[in-house]
Amino acid sequence: MVHRKRKRFSAFLWHRRAGLAAIILVIILAITGIMLNHTESMKLDETFVDSTLILNWYGLDPTGEPVTFGIGKHKVSQWGNQLFFDTKVITSSEQMLRGAVQSERFIVIALDSELLLLAENGDFIERMPTSTSFSNIQRLGVKYARPVIETSEPVYYYMADEHILDWDLIINEEIKWSQPVGLDDTEKKKLGQAYRGKGLTLERVVLDLHSGRILGQFGVYLMDAAAIALLWLSLSGFWVWLQRNTKQKQKKHYQKHHR
Amino acid sequence: MRHIRKILLVPLLLSCNALYAGGIYQQPDEFIKQVFDKSPVSVKVIWPDKKLQQEITNILGHEYKGLRIRYWISGTKTAWVLDEIGKEKPITTGIVINNDKIELVKVLAFRESRGWEIKHDFFTKQFENAGLDKNIQLDRDIDNISGATLSVRAVTKLARLALLLHQQVSKDGSS
Numbered sequence: 001m002v003h004r005k006r007k008r009f010s011a012f013l014w015h016r017r018a019g020l021a022a023i024i025l026v027i028i029l030a031i032t033g034i035m036l037n038h039t040e041s042m043k044l045d046e047t048f049v050d051s052t053l054i055l056n057w058y059g060l061d062p063t064g065e066p067v068t069f070g071i072g073k074h075k076v077s078q079w080g081n082q083l084f085f086d087t088k089v090i091t092s093s094e095q096m097l098r099g100a101v102q103s104e105r106f107i108v109i110a111l112d113s114e115l116l117l118l119a120e121n122g123d124f125i126e127r128m129p130t131s132t133s134f135s136n137i138q139r140l141g142v143k144y145a146r147p148v149i150e151t152s153e154p155v156y157y158y159m160a161d162e163h164i165l166d167w168d169l170i171i172n173e174e175i176k177w178s179q180p181v182g183l184d185d186t187e188k189k190k191l192g193q194a195y196r197g198k199g200l201t202l203e204r205v206v207l208d209l210h211s212g213r214i215l216g217q218f219g220v221y222l223m224d225a226a227a228i229a230l231l232w233l234s235l236s237g238f239w240v241w242l243q244r245n246t247k248q249k250q251k252k253h254y255q256k257h258h259r
Numbered sequence: 260m261r262h263i264r265k266i267l268l269v270p271l272l273l274s275c276n277a278l279y280a281g282g283i284y285q286q287p288d289e290f291i292k293q294v295f296d297k298s299p300v301s302v303k304v305i306w307p308d309k310k311l312q313q314e315i316t317n318i319l320g321h322e323y324k325g326l327r328i329r330y331w332i333s334g335t336k337t338a339w340v341l342d343e344i345g346k347e348k349p350i351t352t353g354i355v356i357n358n359d360k361i362e363l364v365k366v367l368a369f370r371e372s373r374g375w376e377i378k379h380d381f382f383t384k385q386f387e388n389a390g391l392d393k394n395i396q397l398d399r400d401i402d403n404i405s406g407a408t409l410s411v412r413a414v415t416k417l418a419r420l421a422l423l424l425h426q427q428v429s430k431d432g433s434s
Contacts, residue, residue: 091324117327125326126304127342129287165302165329 011243015236018229025226032210036203044203055200057214062195066188069100070181074122076100076109077183079195083109085122087194099140099178101147104162108147110140110178115149117164128164141177148175281375283351283368287340290353290367291331300333305428318395318419319343328424336362337428339421345371345410352414354386354421359429361386364418374410382411391422 039045055061066079074086078097083090085107095111102108106125107118113135117125130137130149139150148159148170157175158167183191208214212223285293291300304327307315315323331338336357342349351368354361364386366378376382385401392398401415 119326123326124324126329127325128329163304165304 011236011239015233015240018232018236022226022229022233025223026230028209029223029226029230032206035206036210039203044206045201047202049200049202049205054205055196058200060196060200062192066183066191067097068181068183069097069178071100071102071107074107075181075183075187076107077191079191082195083116084191084194085118087190088122089194089197090116090118090122090124091127098137101140101142101178103142103147103160103164104145106164108140108160108164110137110147110149112137115147115164139177141175143170143175150177281369281371284378285353285365285367287351287353287367290340290365291338294338294353294355294363295331295333295336298333298336300331302329302331303428304329305424307427311423311427314395314423315420318423319416330424330428332428335429337421337425339424340367341417341420343413343417343420345369345374345413347371350377350410350413350417352417354418356421356425359390359422359426361389361418361422363387364414366414369410371410374404374407376404376407377410377414383414386414386418389418389422391419391426395419395423397422 035042035044049055052061062080062082064080066077068075068077070076075084076090076097077084078093081092081094083093083097090109093111093114095114098110098112100107100109102120107120107122109116109118113130115128115130117128119125136152137149138152138155141148141150143159146159146162147164148157149167150157150172157170157172159170160167205214208219210223212219212221215222306327307323312323328339328341336355338353338355340351340353342351344350348370349368350366350370353363353365353367355363364383366383369375369378382402382404385399386397389397389399397415397419401411403411
């Protein structure tokens with residue numbers, strides 16, 4: 001039986017292994033590095049990503065369908081946790097949109113336990129937590145141009161004064177309730193664009209690919225490993241070259257003096 | 260092994276405590292009821308003009324989100340429920356001013372995972388009887404809490420803002 005002699009540590013072998021293991025990551029590092037060096041000329045900071053897959057990965061694409069209430073020619077919508085006046089972002093809220101009405105002086109928006117007041121042009125006036133007085137708002141309506149809210153458990157109806165400072169208990173009569181409306185495809189597309197705001201730049205994606213952050217903390221470690229592999233490749237490459245060079249010199253020396 | 264388990268358990272318990280220390284401590288209307296008790300109180304609003312808006316921006320370091328600010332008044336006492344972001348989420352604070360001096364600061368809601376220590380009396384009591392100097396700064400130093408610097412800054416800004424707004428409504432009786 002022939003026992004093969006166990007190989008000693010071979011720099012060349014590990015140079016090859018490290019090179020093969022890191023090949024894809026090193027290609028990504030190199031290409032993204034070159035791209036980042038030319039951000040301005042390649043206009044990476046002005047190019048916005050349109051891919052649903054990438055936007056979803058970054059959590060920038062809204063989930064579900066928008067809920068919209070119409071106020072004259074304007075619309076108040078909620079998509080995800082963002083609230084919009086037409087396509088202008090008002091604020092964000094985890095609460096559900098219950099209605100929007102035009103009162104004497106303000107546009108009033110009702111959430112589960114919060115009211116928002118806007119000016120007619122959509123400027124933000126005030127955020128009013130309804131606190132314990134009117135939690136569980138179910139509907140928002142209007143009566144005599146004053147906002148009315150319906151609460152649950154128990155079911156009560158409250159009407160505000162013209163400044164929306166005080167609320168009085170009223171009976172459920174002659175209240176015109178705010179009704180949800182649908183959005184056509186163009187409106188929905190515009191709202192989607194508004195949701196993403198200025199959007200995700202290609203520079204951000206390339207930067208995250210380069211650093212590995214696109215895969216979270218794991219990606220960062222992965223790119224660290226690729227960088228260490230690159231370091232190893234340069235050192236082991238030098239070592240292999242040095243060994244071969246020395247051997248060739250020895251060989252030439254032997255051929256010259258021992259023939 | 261038991262010792263290792265104990266060592267692991269202590270930071271776990273401490274972190275759980277930190278996670279659950281935030282939240283809503285008191286509803287704004289309960290705060291107002293408690294502050295004014297049975298005194299007649301009326302709710303008013305101030306619409307800051309451009310000059311006041313600029314002063315507010317100087318205090319907060321950003322524009323105030325909203326065109327009007329609600330307050331409650333009874334005699335020379337006013338109460339304000341204001342929001343300011345500590346790190347990422349708003350801290351709701353109730354502030355009572357009487358004769359241009361702070362009477363009470365109370366953190367009503369803290370929504371972030373760190374910095375909730377500002378809710379304690381040892382911190383909020385520092386604001387009692389504080390007023391504004393000529394530079395619209397508090398006339399006293401407020402001690403920081405390590406690990407809660409941003410929350411301390413947010414509440415200090417709100418204290419200055421409430422004093423400024425109180426001065427304004429006392430001056431012109433806006434409503």
